Amino acid sequence: MVVDLEIFEKNLQTMAAHCRNTGIHLRGHVKVHKSPEIARRQVALGSIGVTCATVAECELMAHAGIHGVLLTRQPTSRNNIGRVIALAKREATFGTVVDDPLAAEWLQEAAAHEGVKLRTVVDIYAGLTRHGIEAGEPALELAKKVDTSKNLKLIGLMGYSGGASHTKGWAERRKKSGDDLAGLTETLGAARSAGLPLEIVTGGSTGTYNIDSETKTLTELQAGSFVFMDTIYRQIGGKTDAAVYSDFGPALTVMTTVISKRHPRQCTIDAGNKALLRPTDQVKGRPEVEVQNQGAEYGILAWKDGDNGFKLGERVELYPSNLDMSTNVYDRYYVARGEKIVDVWPIMGRGGAAQR
Numbered sequence: 296m297v298v299d300l301e302i303f304e305k306n307l308q309t310m311a312a313h314c315r316n317t318g319i320h321l322r323g324h325v326k327v328h329k330s331p332e333i334a335r336r337q338v339a340l341g342s343i344g345v346t347c348a349t350v351a352e353c354e355l356m357a358h359a360g361i362h363g364v365l366l367t368r369q370p371t372s373r374n375n376i377g378r379v380i381a382l383a384k385r386e387a388t389f390g391t392v393v394d395d396p397l398a399a400e401w402l403q404e405a406a407a408h409e410g411v412k413l414r415t416v417v418d419i420y421a422g423l424t425r426h427g428i429e430a431g432e433p434a435l436e437l438a439k440k441v442d443t444s445k446n447l448k449l450i451g452l453m454g455y456s457g458g459a460s461h462t463k464g465w466a467e468r469r470k471k472s473g474d475d476l477a478g479l480t481e482t483l484g485a486a487r488s489a490g491l492p493l494e495i496v497t498g499g500s501t502g503t504y505n506i507d508s509e510t511k512t513l514t515e516l517q518a519g520s521f522v523f524m525d526t527i528y529r530q531i532g533g534k535t536d537a538a539v540y541s542d543f544g545p546a547l548t549v550m551t552t553v554i555s556k557r558h559p560r561q562c563t564i565d566a567g568n569k570a571l572l573r574p575t576d577q578v579k580g581r582p583e584v585e586v587q588n589q590g591a592e593y594g595i596l597a598w599k600d601g602d603n604g605f606k607l608g609e610r611v612e613l614y615p616s617n618l619d620m621s622t623n624v625y626d627r628y629y630v631a632r633g634e635k636i637v638d639v640w641p642i643m644g645r646g647g648a649a650q651r
């Protein structure tokens with residue numbers, strides 16, 4: 296994986312400036328890059344912490360010295376609860392979300408056993424049926440339960456509208472985001488009236504960053520993909536450019552090599568299914584070339600006419616379709632300024648169940 300440092304740094308600066316100018320905070324999601332190097336750069340530009348999808352990512356970031364780590368996926372296994380409490384004991388700014396009263400009880404019990412107070416956010420349903428308690432009374436009750444649990448400290452609410460993040464067209468995206476967050480907004484009003492202590496309201500994505508800062512329900516963004524961008528995000532259209540979401544530039548490529556050229560209008564590269572090659576990937580500098588899956592370790596680049604100039608052994612860079620998936624199968628980022636590799640950053644906290 297190759298990071299174009301110039302585009303990457305510009306992406307970070309664009310988001311940091313947006314946050315400064317609009318007053319919203321950034322607690323960016325690290326599931327996209329899994330790199331403490333990137334988290335540190337974001338903190339240096341004003342991020343108040345990071346959000347993580349797995350306990351392994353939380354441990355990685357906290358151990359790398361990042362404060363304000365928030366786990367956005369409720370821990371429910373004995374393993375995950377134990378590690379969450381251990382992390383809270385070591386790093387007081389760490390917190391987790393809950394969307395179920397039972398999980399709140401398990402966390403309270405484990406926190407009491409270790410004598411710690413765990414920062415806890417109530418995760419409210421915002422259009423994705425994978426997580427989040429129902430808005431209104433159930434969410435309010437859970438927030439009160441957390442607030443009165445001796446070893447939990449209620450710090451806020453979360454609402455992640457994953458459906459809005461990739462909705463095509465900025466106006467359509469704004470509408471979807473508003474609809475999905477309506478329950479959170481209503482619950483927020485009720486929780487404030489009930490005098491509950493809400494430091495943060497967290498959610499948002501790369502797709503909605505300039506919608507969330509406008510609607511003001513959220514106090515902070517969990518946007519992650521903007522650091523590199525991927526081809527699927529580039530297609531959703533922006534506020535000013537309906538065709539391409541160009542607010543952030545494509546900063547990450549997968550470097551491949553042409554390994555065969557025996558047939559007309561195509562050549563073979565050494566990246567296939569194991570490299571998570573997708574037909575929606577794009578070839579850097581050659582938008583007319585199509586990407587096709589061929590096998591575990593083979594991919595095809597195809598075009599309509601002529602020879603197209605690809606040479607045996609040539610290096611070809613591809614923009615991946617989905618960062619979360621692709622970055623998870625590589626060990627490191629080669630960081631390039633122009634044509635020169637100036638740094639190597641490890642990709643960490645990946646892999647199987649033991650690390651999750």
Ligand SMILES: Cc1ncc(COP(=O)(O)O)c(C=O)c1O
Binds near residue numbers: 501
């Ligand atoms: C809980 C949560 N928050 C925020 C995000 C936003 O990430 P991105 O900006 O990469 O779309 C995601 C992405 O899937 C997520 O799962």
